[in-house]
Amino acid sequence: MPATVFLVGKGELWKYFLDSRLRGNDTSLDCGLRGNDTLALPARGEASCFIRLTSSFSGYCTMTTGSGRICGIYVPHMVPLTDRGEINERELRLYIDWLIDRGVHGLYPNGSTSEFTRFTPQERRRIIEIVVDQTAGRVPVLAGAAEANVRETLAACEYYHKLGARAVAIVSPFYYRLSPDNVYAYFREIAEHTPIDVTLYNIPMFASPIDVPTVRRLAEECPRIVGIKDSSGDLAQMMRMIEAVRPIRPDFSFLTGWDAVLMPMLVIGCDGGINATAGVVPELTRKLYELTLAGRLDEARTLQYKLRKVFDLLLYSADFPEGVRVGLAIRGFQMGAGRQPLSDKHQQALAQLHQALWELLSQEGYPCAAPGACGLEARAGFDPEEVARLAEQIAAALKARGLP
Numbered sequence: 001m002p003a004t005v006f007l008v009g010k011g012e013l014w015k016y017f018l019d020s021r022l023r024g025n026d027t028s029l030d031c032g033l034r035g036n037d038t039l040a041l042p043a044r045g046e047a048s049c050f051i052r053l054t055s056s057f058s059g060y061c062t063m064t065t066g067s068g069r070i071c072g073i074y075v076p077h078m079v080p081l082t083d084r085g086e087i088n089e090r091e092l093r094l095y096i097d098w099l100i101d102r103g104v105h106g107l108y109p110n111g112s113t114s115e116f117t118r119f120t121p122q123e124r125r126r127i128i129e130i131v132v133d134q135t136a137g138r139v140p141v142l143a144g145a146a147e148a149n150v151r152e153t154l155a156a157c158e159y160y161h162k163l164g165a166r167a168v169a170i171v172s173p174f175y176y177r178l179s180p181d182n183v184y185a186y187f188r189e190i191a192e193h194t195p196i197d198v199t200l201y202n203i204p205m206f207a208s209p210i211d212v213p214t215v216r217r218l219a220e221e222c223p224r225i226v227g228i229k230d231s232s233g234d235l236a237q238m239m240r241m242i243e244a245v246r247p248i249r250p251d252f253s254f255l256t257g258w259d260a261v262l263m264p265m266l267v268i269g270c271d272g273g274i275n276a277t278a279g280v281v282p283e284l285t286r287k288l289y290e291l292t293l294a295g296r297l298d299e300a301r302t303l304q305y306k307l308r309k310v311f312d313l314l315l316y317s318a319d320f321p322e323g324v325r326v327g328l329a330i331r332g333f334q335m336g337a338g339r340q341p342l343s344d345k346h347q348q349a350l351a352q353l354h355q356a357l358w359e360l361l362s363q364e365g366y367p368c369a370a371p372g373a374c375g376l377e378a379r380a381g382f383d384p385e386e387v388a389r390l391a392e393q394i395a396a397a398l399k400a401r402g403l404p
Contacts, residue, residue, distance in 0.1 A: 106141065233256075
């Protein structure tokens with residue numbers, strides 16, 4: 001997998017060089033990248049990236065490789081559905097391109113926002129197939145691989161490894177509440193047999209909690225476990241995890257799944273976030289990440305308050321993740337109705353959310369579909385050939401009826 005160096009700044013010319021672990025020697029290279037340009041380089045194992053500038057530094061660099069630390073903003077994206085409730089592959093592919101074009105650092109299909117429990121195992125595999133294929137190596141894919149038992153989870157790990165996913169994310173056992181020692185035993189069994197790197201997924205409101213001693217023990221004993229997504233939103237708990245694990249595993253990634261504290265989590269040492277809001281406003285989450293890493297904390301703080309408003313609307317105005325579906329419709333995507341039946345009262349709440357969220361995003365300058373419109377004008381990337389084909393079909397139908 002190529003290593004990707006993301007350079008962000010105010011337009012300076014950049015020089016960079018890669019250490020010997022990446023290139024096999026200490027060759028220095030000159031490059032004229034500007035702004036948000038991206039350069040793909042061949043990777044060899046873990047790699048470091050260093051920056052030399054021709055003028056004063058005002059940006060930052062992040063790097064991902066086939067085996068390097070997982071970092072940046074990953075999107076736990078929803079899956080569009082057709083009118084019949086099936087996976088809308090064409091819309092999903094458009095959505096993936098839209099997210100990548102807006103600078104997200106990775107994709108995370110089959111997570112909570114993706115409603116993984118509402119798809120069959122075969123559908124979950126098909127979702128990863130589509131995402132990996134459409135992504136085509138442009139950003140890493142962190143594939144949700146949680147199944148009902150260890151055997152099926154390992155089968156998913158093997159399949160996603162063959163597809164080319166960067167790693168898998170596995171939630172702690174759900175429905176049956178397990179003790180910490182059995183949470184450890186569950187992940188240890190997976191780590192000993194998986195062919196692909198694993199990130200733990202701690203979401204205590206839905207699954208057995210993964211406590212700090214368990215995270216440290218797994219990090220120390222299991223090289224295949226390379227990170228954790230923590231959706232508790234507990235800042236102090238994240239600090240305890242980082243303090244316990246980073247000294248023994250500097251390569252271990254800490255990712256927050258609680259958007260309302262993305263900036264403070266980055267400040268205390270998190271490597272990035274897996275954030276539902278990034279699926280609706282990827283421009284905002286990416287910019288917040290960039291500003292925080294660049295040390296421009298006053299600007300980042302302003303964006304964090306804006307992100308919190310979006311997060312609150314998406315999370316607290318409707319049953320999760322229906323708010324995200326509304327947000328994506330506002331951004332111009334045909335998401336279809338979810339598989340969970342909704343009451344009339346909840347449908348009314350979603351209509352109110354649509355209005356409130358549309359007003360908020362419009363005020364912030366994000367392109368939005370007109371209320372009640374299909375929304376194609378709000379997104380770039382719809383297929384002109386498809387539009388032309390539909391126009392031809394309409395013209396043929398009119399001609400068959402003897403209309404001009």
